[in-house]
Amino acid sequence: MLALKNIEIVQGDFRLTADIELQSDQTTAILGPSGGGKSTLLTALAGFVAHSGDIFWRGKSLKALAPADRPVSMLFQEHNLFPHLSITQNVGLGLRPDLKLSAAEKAKVETALNRVGLAGKGASLPRALSGGQRQRAALARALLRQKPIWLLDEPFAALGPGLRQEMLELVEEIRAEQGATLLLVTHAPEDAKRIASEVVFVEAGQAHPAQATGPFFAHPSSALRAYLGN
Amino acid sequence: MGACAEPVIRLTKPLGIAALFVVAVLVLAPVLALISRAESGGVSAAVWPAIRFTLLQASLSALISVALAVPLAKALARRAFFGRGLMVSLLGAPFLLPSIVAVLGLLAIWGRSGVFSDMLAVVGLGPLDIYGLEGVLLAHVFFNLPLATRMLLQGWQAVPSEHYRLAAQLDLAPRAKFALFDMPVLRGAAPSALLVIFMLCMSSFAVVLALGGGPKASTIELAIYQALRFEFDLASAAQLAIVQLVVGLSAAALAFHFGKATRFGGGLGAPFQNWDTRRGPKLLDGAVLVLAALFVGLPLLAILAKGLAGLGALPSGLWGAFTVSLGVAAASTLLALGLSLVLARLIETSRRGGAIELFTLLLLATSPFVIGTGLFIIINPFASPFALALPITALVNAALALPLMLRIIRPALSRVRQDYGRLAEGLGLSGWARFRLLTFPQIRPELGFATGLAAALSMGDLGVITLFAPPDVQTLPLLMYRLMGSYQMEAAAGVGLVLVASSFGLFYLFDKGGRGAGA
Numbered sequence: 001m002l003a004l005k006n007i008e009i010v011q012g013d014f015r016l017t018a019d020i021e022l023q024s025d026q027t028t029a030i031l032g033p034s035g036g037g038k039s040t041l042l043t044a045l046a047g048f049v050a051h052s053g054d055i056f057w058r059g060k061s062l063k064a065l066a067p068a069d070r071p072v073s074m075l076f077q078e079h080n081l082f083p084h085l086s087i088t089q090n091v092g093l094g095l096r097p098d099l100k101l102s103a104a105e106k107a108k109v110e111t112a113l114n115r116v117g118l119a120g121k122g123a124s125l126p127r128a129l130s131g132g133q134r135q136r137a138a139l140a141r142a143l144l145r146q147k148p149i150w151l152l153d154e155p156f157a158a159l160g161p162g163l164r165q166e167m168l169e170l171v172e173e174i175r176a177e178q179g180a181t182l183l184l185v186t187h188a189p190e191d192a193k194r195i196a197s198e199v200v201f202v203e204a205g206q207a208h209p210a211q212a213t214g215p216f217f218a219h220p221s222s223a224l225r226a227y228l229g230n
Numbered sequence: 231m232g233a234c235a236e237p238v239i240r241l242t243k244p245l246g247i248a249a250l251f252v253v254a255v256l257v258l259a260p261v262l263a264l265i266s267r268a269e270s271g272g273v274s275a276a277v278w279p280a281i282r283f284t285l286l287q288a289s290l291s292a293l294i295s296v297a298l299a300v301p302l303a304k305a306l307a308r309r310a311f312f313g314r315g316l317m318v319s320l321l322g323a324p325f326l327l328p329s330i331v332a333v334l335g336l337l338a339i340w341g342r343s344g345v346f347s348d349m350l351a352v353v354g355l356g357p358l359d360i361y362g363l364e365g366v367l368l369a370h371v372f373f374n375l376p377l378a379t380r381m382l383l384q385g386w387q388a389v390p391s392e393h394y395r396l397a398a399q400l401d402l403a404p405r406a407k408f409a410l411f412d413m414p415v416l417r418g419a420a421p422s423a424l425l426v427i428f429m430l431c432m433s434s435f436a437v438v439l440a441l442g443g444g445p446k447a448s449t450i451e452l453a454i455y456q457a458l459r460f461e462f463d464l465a466s467a468a469q470l471a472i473v474q475l476v477v478g479l480s481a482a483a484l485a486f487h488f489g490k491a492t493r494f495g496g497g498l499g500a501p502f503q504n505w506d507t508r509r510g511p512k513l514l515d516g517a518v519l520v521l522a523a524l525f526v527g528l529p530l531l532a533i534l535a536k537g538l539a540g541l542g543a544l545p546s547g548l549w550g551a552f553t554v555s556l557g558v559a560a561a562s563t564l565l566a567l568g569l570s571l572v573l574a575r576l577i578e579t580s581r582r583g584g585a586i587e588l589f590t591l592l593l594l595a596t597s598p599f600v601i602g603t604g605l606f607i608i609i610n611p612f613a614s615p616f617a618l619a620l621p622i623t624a625l626v627n628a629a630l631a632l633p634l635m636l637r638i639i640r641p642a643l644s645r646v647r648q649d650y651g652r653l654a655e656g657l658g659l660s661g662w663a664r665f666r667l668l669t670f671p672q673i674r675p676e677l678g679f680a681t682g683l684a685a686a687l688s689m690g691d692l693g694v695i696t697l698f699a700p701p702d703v704q705t706l707p708l709l710m711y712r713l714m715g716s717y718q719m720e721a722a723a724g725v726g727l728v729l730v731a732s733s734f735g736l737f738y739l740f741d742k743g744g745r746g747a748g749a
Binding site: 043046047048066067068069072073074076079080082084085089093094097098099145 | 649650652653655656657658659660662663667668671672
């Protein structure tokens with residue numbers, strides 16, 4: 001279980017509070033209007049933002065851990081790949097941060113690239129790939145890192161509807177194989193309905209407790225109704 | 231950032247602090263040495279003319295350069311024409327041109343037997359004589375008009391072209407347009423341009439050495455040179471250096487107060503779409519551009535022409551001087567590169583980064599001559615400063631290049647950190663691996679550009695070397711100066727061309743190398 005206990009983040013005028021518990025081995029959608037604090041919540045989990053309160057993963061506090069030592073892999077909206085490194089190198093960083101890969105590790109990279117549908121693209125630079133393919137490469141790296149928690153910060157927001165759906169399904173498929181715990185930030189309700197078992201609604205600086213996706217949309221709160229616009 | 235968010239700093243921090251220590255020693259030790267040697271009591275009467283002339287020529291140089299740069303930058307900003315890119319590149323050339331070579335080119339155009347004197351002789355007018363204040367101003371405007379133009383041009387290009395579109399649509403009167411666009415640009419860029427040029431001219435030695443001189447046109451630095459070199463009067467040299475330091479620091483403090491970001495170089499990209507089709511301003515802009523191109527271009531052409539003619543008269547000491555110059559440039563560039571990399575990193579990560587950056591700018595305010603004189607006094611009791619001419623020159627050149635390199639490298643480091651810092655930290659990319667895999671490939675263009683600048687400037691420098699060099703030691707610029715001093719102008723022109731080719735070649739090599747595998 002991932003527990004956020006009495007989290008408070010203050011950045012200038014902005015203030016975000018969260019006191020929530022999330023089940024592991026499932027997907028939780030973080031839904032809400034832009035500027036509400038969805039991304040801030042994720043960056044706090046990844047260790048990039050100072051906060052009060054504490055975060056527990058399987059009962060252990062994450063507070064003192066550096067970003068690289070936390071049990072999380074994070075995918076951003078952009079800048080997930082280093083533009084001057086090849087796809088193989090970018091993915092290989094997930095295994096060895098100094099890129100001194102053994103033959104066995106290189107084979108693992110190849111397998112991961114196959115899994116996300118990028119077979120044969122290893123030697124390319126990121127700029128030679130489409131936006132969707134770049135995010136697939138970032139996904140391959142997350143796959144190799146074997147971290148139990150995946151944080152996805154609207155990584156498919158820039159893609160067209162068909163491609164976004166395809167990517168979400170791929171992510172969910174691989175997540176289920178790995179038994180990972182996935183937190184997906186999105187402002188699209190249909191993304192949440194498609195792959196999330198629970199939803200955390202974040203608006204006006206507050207993260208509401210997680211609710212099962214079905215009841216969440218079946219009996220919308222007034223804030224949710226205002227957000228959905230009906 | 232929380233306690234968990236700081237990146238792992240193992241080796242880089244101690245290295246950065248060591249570099250900071252080196253800079254502190256470079257700034258403070260000479261100053262302390264000067265204070266210990268300078269005679270107490272007031273400034274001697276003989277020094278006043280030098281102080282007056284220094285302030286006069288630096289103020290006039292700054293005023294004239296900026297005043298002329300206003301119409302030129304405006305013309306460049308609002309006209310698109312064939313060769314505009316070339317013109318902007320041409321404006322970059324004087325910054326890299328060794329000053330002693332520039333003097334030769336200027337003399338070929340404006341001197342007693344130069345092009346203009348010949349033309350005046352046809353109508354029976356006497357030859358021009360540019361030695362003294364006129365020559366110093368001419369050379370300083372030649373160097374700094376392009377610099378001022380580039381600084382102002384950046385200001386004008388920062389005005390979004392949509393604003394001009396709106397102004398054209400509303401058919402604003404010229405006065406209104408001036409108040410709306412030009413005044414804010416000038417208020418932002420002109421004070422810092424004036425002060426930067428004032429500071430550069432205050433410590434410009436080679437130009438005054440070649441074109442000034444005599445009691446009427448002697449600067450503080452020239453007086454230091456004479457006191458050390460001819461009278462071996464350490465006490466008055468120290469006193470003069472302190473005067474120079476005080477004036478320099480005052481100008482620097484003013485510059486810091488007025489100047490926001492003053493960037494050198496950088497992208498001067500797409501021209502504005504011009505909506506003003508009236509003929510009067512168009513002709514005026516055209517005239518300004520042609521005159522500016524001639525003013526900057528003719529001396530460059532003269533350097534090339536005279537240099538080619540002088541290649542047959544190259545002196546025997548050329549090869550030796552070339553290798554010495556290259557060695558000094560290599561040593562100073564390596565030192566400056568290493569120092570600026572670790573310092574940039576320290577400034578980036580330290581809480582007191584701003585203060586550290588400000589401190590390194592002190593190097594710019596303490597002129598090379600101040601550092602040189604201080605080092606002379608420190609070394610003198612232990613060893614002959616003349617025997618250490620080359621290492622001292624390399625050290626002082628490195629100190630000069632350091633602030634310039636920092637201004638180029640640090641923003642690049644910031645950018646990498648902003649774009650990829652979190653990704654790298656999330657992946658545990660740190661230390662040497664982070665430098666090798668992320669930082670170096672990303673900042674390579676800036677690194678190449680900065681290294682090229684440092685190498686070219688050191689190659690062409692004729693400054694502290696004149697304080698220390700014994701007769702049998704010479705760099706290329708010193709060889710050229712000595713040839714000019716003995717009126718071997720043809721040989722000097724040949725050496726000048728070799729020197730320009732080496733300076734520009736070094737810059738080209740590093741700049742190109744930096745952009746070679748650009749991401």
